[in-house]
Amino acid sequence: MLTDDLRKILEVEVVPAVGCTEPVAIALTAAAAMHAAGGVLRRMEIVTGVGVFKNARAVGIPGTDGVGIELAAALGAAIARPEAGMELLALVTPDVVQTANDILREAEVRSEVDLDRAGVYIRCWVETSEAQAAAETIDRHNNVRVVSVNGAELPAAGCAGGGRRPALRPMGSFRQMVDAIWGAPADSFTFMIDRTLKNLELAEYGLATGTGMGIGKCPDLPQGTTASLTAAACDARMSGVQRPVCTCAGSGNQGISATVPVLSEARARGASDEVTGRCLALSCLVTLYIKEYLGLLSPVCGCAVAAGAGSAAGLVMLGDGGPDACEDAASTVLATLAGMLCDGGKVGCAMKVWAAVSTAEEAARLALAGCRIPAGNGVVKTGIDETLRVLERVAREGMGSLDRALVAAMCG
The missing domain is CATH 3.30.1330 (60s Ribosomal Protein L30; Chain: A;)
Known part of the structure; x- marks a missing residue:
């Protein structure tokens, strides 16, 4: 790549x-x-x-x-x-x-x-x-x-632009993508910082105002945690706050979940712009790579499965872990949260984001310590691409009618 x-x-x-x-x-x-x-x-x-x-x-x-x-x-x-x-x-x-x-x-x-x-x-x-x-x-x-x-x-002529782009999967494997990000020239991805800072700004606004279901108003909430910060951004966005966010794979909540944990941790560590931009790129590209297996809109929560895995990989890179540890962290998130349903956009998505980021943080810590869920445990295979093919099949064959059932139940 x-x-x-x-x-x-x-x-x-x-x-x-x-x-x-x-x-x-x-x-x-x-x-x-x-x-x-x-x-x-x-x-x-x-x-x-x-x-x-x-x-x-x-x-x-x-x-x-x-x-x-x-x-x-x-x-x-x-x-x-x-x-x-x-x-x-x-x-x-x-x-x-x-x-x-x-x-x-x-x-x-x-x-x-x-x-x-x-x-x-x-x-x-x-x-x-x-x-x-x-x-x-x-x-x-x-x-x-x-x-x-x-x-x-009328002939097919775009009105607002479709945002078409080449797919990642035909370009190479998950590991080849991670290696390409690792080996990219310095400052290749520093543009990602200015592009995504609005997500961190919304998170801070959400904590300060308690907009939405009110995560920022909870007296016992550990306000300094990355998971709480990220969830507050989702809470504000889902309540209808008129502020921009940077999306990823067509979703603002995925953009928030893939970037706020990395930006927050990078700021706490005093990471350089070069390192921060590279970690943001890794998190977002992992999110995009996984969404190519599961679909842009799917019965599975993309914040949990895709952006959660992406932020776990980004946090590993930020913690000086190598490509193997990045794959292990992402795989751990997939194995843990693959069954989380997407039951529609709402302020309650903030708690799914909180669970996803909390899991991503723990998965990153485990991976940096050399721990991973072994192959053969449930959906986990030897490599993450094999695991994703399993999840793709489960989503296609096992969950093909799930959205219809969810909509019927929500409207019934």
Whole structure:
């Protein structure tokens, strides 16, 4: 693997977003449809896949005190600026909220979930005083395009940019990726620090304000711990705080979980920018590598399984451990947290993030001491790539209908 290839992947995948990425993607799709149609909105229909539905239904929306798919779509229609991309909800103001509420009150707005659609899928159709238009978002949260205007199909041309990038898996093994990060020239990844510091800033804000379920207000919480700090960032984000975070693999919570532990520990150790950037790159690339096995939206909690493993590897590197120890730490997290379900975006995700980071810290300590879960223990194989293939099969064959069951149970 080449350093330039890894840098390019990070530049595509570690990007800012305001708000949980599923409501943002819904708003962005509605904004694209409304921008194409113009006029005054009369009717809007939104269809989401199961993964988008479960992550958007109960999470706070920035700039509002509300939740829900219809509200996200109405905000997008009110703003109608798809060029804002994943930072669209930074444009929410009291006037925009009022317009969105007027849309929900005066226009016909309805949404439904397509139980047969996995992964990222959103379709928004609008009818206005001027025209009808439809937009779709498929595979990536920002891969939105207008597909028809007044019934006429349009050629596939991106509206806000899909963020396409080459896959890591065909480039080489987990170990080859880790070795490439280790051997990259000095300062290859220092750009990651400025890119991800906003996540640490949100964590400190979350602890100070106790926003969300209130992790920062808990009197007995060990406020100085990395796990508490990281969970506070998730708590604030899921409550709808209108601040940007740096995402990883399409998820702000994964971005938080992969970066805040490394940034916090690097600051405590006084690590150089060169070391900090390299550890951040390792954490995020491990997260991305694992998500290629499990899928962008999956029944398994990505913060726990992917970002937890990534931060464990990053913490090992920060502790002067070698590539073997990085793999051992990541494998330990996979073996421990592989069964944690993703039951949708909400402030309660903060506790899953807390569990993931706590496990990552312990896995890193064990790996640095030469300890690992031996091959043959459950899903653990001789190498991490074999373990990931097992988990990929479990997710595909054993959990293929789990999201449908979760959505049915949550809505029942």
